[in-house]
Amino acid sequence: MRFQNRVVIVTGGSKGIGAGCVRVFAAEGGSVAILDLDEGAGGRLADELSALSPGRVRCYGCDVSDGGALAGAIEAVVRDFGRLDCLINNAGIHPPAMSIDETSLESVERLMRINFLSSFAGAKFAAPHLRKTKGTIVNMSSMTAVLGQEKSAAYSASKGAQLSLTKALALELGRDGIRVNAVLPSNVDTPLMREWAATLDDPESALERVSQMQVFGRMASPEEIGRVCLFLATEDSSFVTGQGIEVEGGASLDY
Ligand SMILES: NC(=O)c1ccc[n+]([C@@H]2O[C@H](COP(=O)([O-])OP(=O)(O)OC[C@H]3O[C@@H](n4cnc5c(N)ncnc54)[C@H](O)[C@@H]3O)[C@@H](O)[C@H]2O)c1
Structure with missing residues (x-):
């Protein structure tokens, strides 16, 4: 019960890695707020886990690329749950493989809103609440941030932006006792x-x-990534901040 009586927001928590995080934090007694476009899948996951876990699990419909909607959802979570201990900025998309010649600037702008601006905005609107709990932020970046990826220049750059944000914010928010880290999964x-x-x-x-x-x-399974997020969200990692944790199963070895 390593997250009992604590509250985590997982953006994009209805499916995939986010759902893995939701399962891990709920199993550790945490109360979990899913912020996702897909309210159906998020609601079903919340119902399933609420029946099993001591904490509450609830889904809030939210498009994280809309700063106003994200601010409103974070306030609603704190109103409903009473506190906030961790924000996992996980929601993101990966466009189909595309050369730079084929990629429109409009699509890059949209991608940056979903993958990067949402992390910046999430941190901005969660920070006042995290200062009260000396909480943590985890940004779901990617190994593409440090290795690049063929025909994925915009996606890789959006993940690199999350990693740089992690380091700069760790400096700024560390003064308030908030730790900020990133997780870089491979596949x-x-x-x-x-x-x-x-x-x-x-x-x-x-x-x-x-x-x-x-x-x-x-x-990796989504839960394997979720367990690293749990580590970064608890006192087990109390001296870790500003780091990009490469959870890549050795994918970058043997150059
Ligand atoms: N799957 C991988 O191999 C991998 C590797 C490295 C990094 N990542 C990163 O992990 C994160 C999650 O990836 P995944 O594979 O679980 O994706 P997924 O598509 O399986 O799940 C993403 C979830 O985010 C939600 N979502 C998407 N856009 C949203 C928006 N604008 N507002 C709110 N919710 C939104 C979706 O509804 C979905 O529930 C992404 O940021 C991705 O870049 C994934």
Whole structure:
């Protein structure tokens, strides 16, 4: 029960890595607020876990790329749950592989709003509440932030922006006792991963190739990423801030 009597917001918590975080924090007794566009899936997950967990799990419909909506949702969570101990800025999208010549500036702007601005805005609106609890922020970046990715310049840049934000904010908010870290997964078996593979000619062999990038010959599960987020959200990591934790199953080894 490492998160009992504490409250976490997980953006994009209805599915994939976010849902893995929700499951891990709920199992540790935490109260969990899911902020997601997909209220149906988030509501079903909340109902399932509320029946099992001592904490409360609730879904709030929210488009995190809309700063006003995000501010309103964070205030609603604090009103309903009474406090905020951790914000996990996880919601994000990965556009299909595209060269820079094929990528419109409008699509880059939209991507940056969803993947980056939402993390900045989430931190901004959560900070007043996190100062009271000496809470934590976890930004879901990606190994593409440090390694790049073919035909994914805008996506990689959005993940790099989250990592730089993590370091700068850790300095600024550390004075108030708030720790800020990022998690950089390589390949995680989520709906996003499977939707990306489905855009390719041979989805099955693409998923196999992606699995073999890790030394274990498989992708991470969402819960494996969730457990690292739990570590970063508790006193177990009390001297860790401003770090990008590479949770990549050895994918970047053997250069
Ligand atoms: N899957 C991977 O291999 C992988 C690797 C590295 C980083 N990541 C990052 O992890 C995060 C989650 O990825 P995933 O694979 O779980 O994705 P996913 O598509 O499986 O799930 C994402 C969730 O976010 C929600 N969402 C999307 N846009 C939203 C918005 N504007 N407002 C609110 N909710 C929104 C979706 O409804 C969904 O529930 C992303 O930031 C992604 O960049 C994923």
